[in-house]
Amino acid sequence: xxxxxxxxxxxxxxxxxxxxxxxxxxxxxxxxxxxxxxxxxxxxxxxxxxxxxxxxxxxxxxxxxxxxxxxxxxxxxxxxxxxxxxxxxxxxxxxxxxxxxxxxxxxxxxxxxxxxxxxxxxxxxxxxxxxxxxxxxxxxxxxxxxxxxxxxxxxx
Numbered sequence: 001x002x003x004x005x006x007x008x009x010x011x012x013x014x015x016x017x018x019x020x021x022x023x024x025x026x027x028x029x030x031x032x033x034x035x036x037x038x039x040x041x042x043x044x045x046x047x048x049x050x051x052x053x054x055x056x057x058x059x060x061x062x063x064x065x066x067x068x069x070x071x072x073x074x075x076x077x078x079x080x081x082x083x084x085x086x087x088x089x090x091x092x093x094x095x096x097x098x099x100x101x102x103x104x105x106x107x108x109x110x111x112x113x114x115x116x117x118x119x120x121x122x123x124x125x126x127x128x129x130x131x132x133x134x135x136x137x138x139x140x141x142x143x144x145x146x147x148x149x150x151x152x153x154x155x156x
Contacts, residue, residue, distance in 0.1 A: 080152045092107075095156050118138050121137075
């Protein structure tokens with residue numbers, strides 16, 4: 001694409017030669033006209049390209065959002081499962097066991113009950129014979145981790 005300065009320079013030369021009325025001035029004028037049309041064509045192509053990209057992005061955006069949502073769901077489920085893996089050692093793969101034969105079966109508990117129990121183990125206000133062991137198991141869990149584990153267990 002040509003710069004405005006180049007076009008103005010060519011136009012200036014054309015004006016100077018146009019007073020002479022010779023063949024060179026006609027050639028310069030023709031050249032200026034050709035370059036102007038090339039610039040217009042280039043601008044049209046740029047506009048078309050931008051519109052194509054805009055449409056392409058609009059079409060892809062919903063598809064990308066669906067993929068991102070699926071990936072986030074998979075990652076979330078995977079991280080919840082990883083968090084529960086430590087619990088599964090004693091409580092069973094689906095929380096169906098009495099941990100070491102001393103705890104209640106937690107499968108199917110409501111999330112609020114699980115959250116209350118885990119937070120109680122963390123602060124020492126909940127639990128029986130396994131209170132000390134459970135405190136060490138849950139001490140590193142964040143509130144988000146606890147909520148995730150509670151949601152997962154409640155779905156078993």
